[in-house]
Amino acid sequence: MRQVSEQEVLRVDGARKSFRTPESGVVTPLDGITLSIRNNEFLTLLGPSGCGKTTLLKTIAGFEELDEGEIFLEGRAMSAVPAHRRPFNTVFQNYALFPHMTVAGNVGYGLQVAGVKRAEETARVTDVLRLVGLSGLERRKPAQLSGGQQQRVALARALINRPRVLLLDESLSALDRKLRQSMQIELKNLQNTVGITFIFVTHDQEEALTMSDRIAVMDKGRILQLGTPAEIYDTPKNRFVAGFIGTSNIFSGTLAKDGGTSRVDIEGGPAIAVTADGFASGDKVDVMLRPEHFALASGRTGAGGSLDAVIENIVFVGTDLHLHGRLANGLPVVALERHARGAGALSLAPGQTVTLHYQATAPHLMKSQAA
Amino acid sequence: MSKRRFSSGWTALHIYGAAFLIFLYAPLALITVYSFNSNALNMAVWTGFTFDWYRTLFGMQPAGAAFDAAFTENPDRIFGVLRNSLIVALSASAISTVIGTATALATARYDFVGKRIYQALLFMPMIMPDIVLGIALLIFFVGVGFKLSLATIIIGHCTFLSSYVYIIVAARLAGMDNTLEVASADLGAGPVTTFRRVTLPLIMPGVIGGFLLAFIISLDDVVITYFIAGVDTQTLPLFILAMVRRGIRPQINALAVLLIMFSFVVASAGLYFRSRRN
Ligand SMILES: Nc1ncnc2c1ncn2[C@@H]1O[C@H](COP(=O)(O)OP(=O)(O)OP(=O)(O)O)[C@@H](O)[C@H]1O
Numbered sequence A: 001m002r003q004v005s006e007q008e009v010l011r012v013d014g015a016r017k018s019f020r021t022p023e024s025g026v027v028t029p030l031d032g033i034t035l036s037i038r039n040n041e042f043l044t045l046l047g048p049s050g051c052g053k054t055t056l057l058k059t060i061a062g063f064e065e066l067d068e069g070e071i072f073l074e075g076r077a078m079s080a081v082p083a084h085r086r087p088f089n090t091v092f093q094n095y096a097l098f099p100h101m102t103v104a105g106n107v108g109y110g111l112q113v114a115g116v117k118r119a120e121e122t123a124r125v126t127d128v129l130r131l132v133g134l135s136g137l138e139r140r141k142p143a144q145l146s147g148g149q150q151q152r153v154a155l156a157r158a159l160i161n162r163p164r165v166l167l168l169d170e171s172l173s174a175l176d177r178k179l180r181q182s183m184q185i186e187l188k189n190l191q192n193t194v195g196i197t198f199i200f201v202t203h204d205q206e207e208a209l210t211m212s213d214r215i216a217v218m219d220k221g222r223i224l225q226l227g228t229p230a231e232i233y234d235t236p237k238n239r240f241v242a243g244f245i246g247t248s249n250i251f252s253g254t255l256a257k258d259g260g261t262s263r264v265d266i267e268g269g270p271a272i273a274v275t276a277d278g279f280a281s282g283d284k285v286d287v288m289l290r291p292e293h294f295a296l297a298s299g300r301t302g303a304g305g306s307l308d309a310v311i312e313n314i315v316f317v318g319t320d321l322h323l324h325g326r327l328a329n330g331l332p333v334v335a336l337e338r339h340a341r342g343a344g345a346l347s348l349a350p351g352q353t354v355t356l357h358y359q360a361t362a363p364h365l366m367k368s369q370a371a
Numbered sequence B: 001m002s003k004r005r006f007s008s009g010w011t012a013l014h015i016y017g018a019a020f021l022i023f024l025y026a027p028l029a030l031i032t033v034y035s036f037n038s039n040a041l042n043m044a045v046w047t048g049f050t051f052d053w054y055r056t057l058f059g060m061q062p063a064g065a066a067f068d069a070a071f072t073e074n075p076d077r078i079f080g081v082l083r084n085s086l087i088v089a090l091s092a093s094a095i096s097t098v099i100g101t102a103t104a105l106a107t108a109r110y111d112f113v114g115k116r117i118y119q120a121l122l123f124m125p126m127i128m129p130d131i132v133l134g135i136a137l138l139i140f141f142v143g144v145g146f147k148l149s150l151a152t153i154i155i156g157h158c159t160f161l162s163s164y165v166y167i168i169v170a171a172r173l174a175g176m177d178n179t180l181e182v183a184s185a186d187l188g189a190g191p192v193t194t195f196r197r198v199t200l201p202l203i204m205p206g207v208i209g210g211f212l213l214a215f216i217i218s219l220d221d222v223v224i225t226y227f228i229a230g231v232d233t234q235t236l237p238l239f240i241l242a243m244v245r246r247g248i249r250p251q252i253n254a255l256a257v258l259l260i261m262f263s264f265v266v267a268s269a270g271l272y273f274r275s276r277r278n
């Protein structure tokens, strides 16, 4: 089995980059980014559109120069190394396939440039095209392919060079769900067998959670949090990260410690029982409760609390039901119920008031960003 | 009522279209017919079919009648001016293609001080009246002390042909996705390989188109060439002009038809290359 060693492959150190825009403003897509990428790791960059993900990939690949900072590959500074000498390959957001070459020509390009023998090239092209499920399309031109097929050619073209680091910019976004899942599995297999380090950009949080060893959540040119999918999901550092991954209920309030118990008083609303290590009484905090933390039945042991909510909407999402409701003070809340128990069995209907129970260990406290 | 108006408009459009084509092509058709007319005195009156004018043009048949001797050129001279024209057109368009393409690449890929002004200046030779450019070049060559020759014609032609090539190649480059060059570098290709394998093939239709256009323009340029050709160097258009001065003779029709055919072949080649690439 693959091992993500602690050994660092790539290090981005204090990267800063800004552009002057035609509107005569300045955008700073990289605002002091420091990031250490481990050998054989699958690292995902996640963040809203325009936060600097593509720019970060470009500077790593060498297409853009940093204003400040440095990129190290195994300790070697990269700023003086031109893009074509860096052992990285990119799958571009817009594919960037060579329109005048066939599929085989596109995929074999890197090998031809490297002077690989014709016979070996043909064999490797055949292999990698089989891998991405494009066997038989060798002689098509990019214009004769569907969007998803083009994306897979771009993937094959980058993979065939066996780069140290593969940079993927939303590289599965044009594929249908089934193909996407099989490509995800293939990428993970490749990571296991070939030992490539991946830096992956996606907008799809499910994809990020299932594929990644670690996720870096970015906003406005900064990394807000870097951690394993579980860390990001369970213990987000702030409201933005919590809101960006998964569905969450976030309430702002003031922490009140009272002997052994702690609670957060939500403005104009109920109090939420919490465990509050590392926070002081009177702190302004955000409390996060994931929908799955709520249960309609209170048959739990241990300390906890409950919230009363009026159901407004019941959304069926396959295995689960999402209950959208409102607290007495008008704040929205989302709870999740397993479908197996059934809406009918619970006889839920919009307009009904339910009590949502949670355990005291469930609420996650974050420092308020406003403070 | 409205149907009638529509159909009368339709008829007008047809007439306009036909008139357009007639104005454009009737003179060419006429000249072709005249070039085969055996009537040496009045070409507007058909007396019979002949290849004589083509033959005398190339000296394959001595000019029979006495009045012909006065203007029939020595066939060696025709081949001489034709050779001059081809040398000028080929060298000037080849040099201009290199200069124009390089300029287009530079302005498309790099930012430098005064780029806008530079780009505007590139249009100047095209909008400047030929006669001004011709005189300016003449003054320049004389001032610098260049002896007027084929070389000065070539240099002179390059000054404005480069602009034509630049515009055509720049248009092609504007339509090219420059992440393709980035992708090529990403796959390990150095700048030279990237140019040879990615950039050049993609702008090739523009480069060939620019070359052919430059070639045709150079081949039939009269005004500018007139100023910068030395007394003893003549190109085909200047030669024809000199011939016409002494009266329009049937041989000129034959020469014109040959030129039309040649241009047609070059233009077809250009169109063929365009369609093949897209
Ligand atoms: N060459 C440039 N000139 C000016 N601004 C630029 C340039 N390239 C990127 N930007 C700006 O930098 C910011 C970051 O862009 P970037 O492409 O890195 O975003 P992204 O995170 O990849 O977004 P998306 O998810 O939409 O692809 C954007 O605001 C963008 O407008």
Ligand SMILES: [Mg+2]
Pocket (backbone or CB within 6 Å): A053, A054, A055, A093, A169
């Ligand atoms: Mg992007």
